[in-house]
Amino acid sequence: MSGVLLLLLTFFAVSKAQPHSNDPPPSSTVCIVGAGIGGSSVAHFLRKYSPDSTPATKIRVFERNGVVGGRTATVTVAGETFEAGASILHPKNLHAVDYTKILNLKVKEPRSDSLSLGIWNGNEFVFKTVTLSSNVPFIDKLLKLPIINSLVSLVNSALMFFRYGFSLFTMQNFVESTVGRFLKYYEGHGSRPIFETVDEMLQWAGLYNLTTRTLQDELVDTGLSTLLINELVTVITRINYGQSVYMSGLAGAVSLAGSGGGLWSIEGGNWQMAAGLINQSNVALHLHEEIKSVADLGDYYELNSTKGKSYKCEVAVVATPLDELDIEFVPPISIPERKLQHTHTTFVRGLLNPAYFGLKAVTKVPDLVGTIEDPNLPFSSISVLKKHNEKESTYKIFSRQPMTDALLDRVFSVRKETIRINWAAYPHYHAPEVFAPFILDRRHLYYVNAFENAASTMETSAVAAENIARLILSRYFGRVIMHSSNLSASSPGEGTHLDL
Numbered sequence: 001m002s003g004v005l006l007l008l009l010t011f012f013a014v015s016k017a018q019p020h021s022n023d024p025p026p027s028s029t030v031c032i033v034g035a036g037i038g039g040s041s042v043a044h045f046l047r048k049y050s051p052d053s054t055p056a057t058k059i060r061v062f063e064r065n066g067v068v069g070g071r072t073a074t075v076t077v078a079g080e081t082f083e084a085g086a087s088i089l090h091p092k093n094l095h096a097v098d099y100t101k102i103l104n105l106k107v108k109e110p111r112s113d114s115l116s117l118g119i120w121n122g123n124e125f126v127f128k129t130v131t132l133s134s135n136v137p138f139i140d141k142l143l144k145l146p147i148i149n150s151l152v153s154l155v156n157s158a159l160m161f162f163r164y165g166f167s168l169f170t171m172q173n174f175v176e177s178t179v180g181r182f183l184k185y186y187e188g189h190g191s192r193p194i195f196e197t198v199d200e201m202l203q204w205a206g207l208y209n210l211t212t213r214t215l216q217d218e219l220v221d222t223g224l225s226t227l228l229i230n231e232l233v234t235v236i237t238r239i240n241y242g243q244s245v246y247m248s249g250l251a252g253a254v255s256l257a258g259s260g261g262g263l264w265s266i267e268g269g270n271w272q273m274a275a276g277l278i279n280q281s282n283v284a285l286h287l288h289e290e291i292k293s294v295a296d297l298g299d300y301y302e303l304n305s306t307k308g309k310s311y312k313c314e315v316a317v318v319a320t321p322l323d324e325l326d327i328e329f330v331p332p333i334s335i336p337e338r339k340l341q342h343t344h345t346t347f348v349r350g351l352l353n354p355a356y357f358g359l360k361a362v363t364k365v366p367d368l369v370g371t372i373e374d375p376n377l378p379f380s381s382i383s384v385l386k387k388h389n390e391k392e393s394t395y396k397i398f399s400r401q402p403m404t405d406a407l408l409d410r411v412f413s414v415r416k417e418t419i420r421i422n423w424a425a426y427p428h429y430h431a432p433e434v435f436a437p438f439i440l441d442r443r444h445l446y447y448v449n450a451f452e453n454a455a456s457t458m459e460t461s462a463v464a465a466e467n468i469a470r471l472i473l474s475r476y477f478g479r480v481i482m483h484s485s486n487l488s489a490s491s492p493g494e495g496t497h498l499d500l
């Protein structure tokens with residue numbers, strides 16, 4: 001071999017071994033703080049869009065609790081499992097639909113009977129749908145027959161129309177148009193940009209303006225009647241976000257979408273989506289390990305945990321709201337101040353006291369008691385989750401303040417079991433919304449929950465997480481994701497949610 005050839009070969013060998021200085025190191029670690037649906041979705045989409053990187057890229061997921069799922073969690077009352085946090089999914093939550101399919105999860109059977117609704121103002125029910133029930137089990141069974149149920153639904157639709165008129169259709173159109181715009185986030189990668197800011201992401205889908213005005217203003221301009229806004233719409237925003245119609249318009253519209261038909265959930269608990277995604281994504285899961293600081297050391301971040309351990313991560317993702325946490329960032333980061341709405345969820349096994357509602361029999365109390373906006377009302381809603389027998393049901397109460405024992409003893413005539421959860425539930429929405437950045441430091445520190453000011457749902461977390469995964473792949477790994485998403489906006493849900 002000539003000396004020149006040897007020199008050339010040596011040159012090529014050396015230049016191949018030395019990566020270009022801008023390339024990521026051959027093995028990199030992505031660290032994700034939080035194992036809710038947001039954090040687990042980031043891991044899922046990183047693997048989905050870059051399957052060949054599996055051995056080289058390590059993904060670590062840190063979770064301060066002993067279980068994954070975050071605000072999707074269940075409680076057990078009288079041996080039965082109920083959703084304690086996020087309970088319902090919309091039929092067009094296409095990532096959730098996809099997760100259900102790929103993880104082989106079972107969709108919970110919808111209730112066969114329709115729930116009665118009453119709107120309580122503290123003194124009386126200003127609106128009530130009819131409910132047919134009897135204390136005599138045989139007659140009660142007859143009243144639950146599908147044909148009777150359909151008739152009851154028809155009568156209730158007529159009652160609703162009689163009270164709220166055509167405004168109901170206007171409301172439905174408003175919700176459908178918002179959902180239609182949201183579906184753009186499932187378009188293929190060819191036509192859907194990777195968004196560096198939340199503002200940009202919302203503007204692209206035509207949703208940004210809804211975050212600059214209150215739901216109230218938006219609905220008045222759309223032509224909804226004051227009665228519908230003050231009663232039914234208020235009941236819905238109080239149930240879904242614990243807030244009034246003065247919340248920002250986009251979160252308000254999402255809340256209204258969460259009251260329509262076809263809502264669904266996972267049998268056994270929605271937390272299984274996060275668990276399944278983490279199981280499938282080849283990650284190192286660190287349970288009971290809270291991250292207390294994230295320091296940028298130039299080429300990598302150092303994450304320190306309460307276990308006294310340090311982790312070297314080339315990319316760091318915060319997948320939890322930072323508002324009530326004291327994670328130390330070095331150098332410090334700056335995000336707009338945001339208050340979280342606390343929702344107190346109280347589960348009671350027992351029996352409501354009809355006298356509290358000025359009624360003679362408990363069977364006359366609607367299955368779902370919603371409330372109007374009045375500071376004197378101690379709860380937002382009370383709903384029956386399960387009727388065990390005529391003497392005992394399981395109820396779920398949402399309130400802005402804790403439900404004291406004294407108050408519960410007035411609302412219930414029998415109380416055998418009480419479980420209380422104080423959730424730092426979702427942002428307190430106010431228009432115009434100001435958004436934190438997705439990229440917290442202009443390098444590789446990302447924030448999934450910046451999107452939560454638009455709306456807080458399992459699906460919005462998944463949608464934000466997918467965008468963060470694409471940001472990481474393009475900004476850090478320099479990867480262009482060419483293959484398009486298998487979810488298409490032109491056929492939303494087609495072939496997927498029909499299976500549910």
Ligand SMILES: Cc1cc2nc3c(=O)[nH]c(=O)nc-3n(C[C@H](O)[C@H](O)[C@H](O)COP(=O)(O)OP(=O)(O)OC[C@H]3O[C@@H](n4cnc5c(N)ncnc54)[C@H](O)[C@@H]3O)c2cc1C
Nearest residue numbers: 034036037038064070071086087088290291320456457458
């Ligand atoms: C009562 C209630 C009802 C709701 N109803 C619905 C509904 O019906 N439908 C719907 O779609 N959405 C609903 N939501 C909203 C939904 O639950 C959230 O939007 C969604 O679950 C947020 O997911 P996430 O992964 O972004 O955050 P989270 O679920 O909050 O996950 C963040 C995780 O990070 C962990 N963590 C925090 N700090 C650290 C740290 N320093 N180190 C390590 N780990 C950390 C937390 O323990 C948590 O597990 C509801 C929420 C509540 C509270």
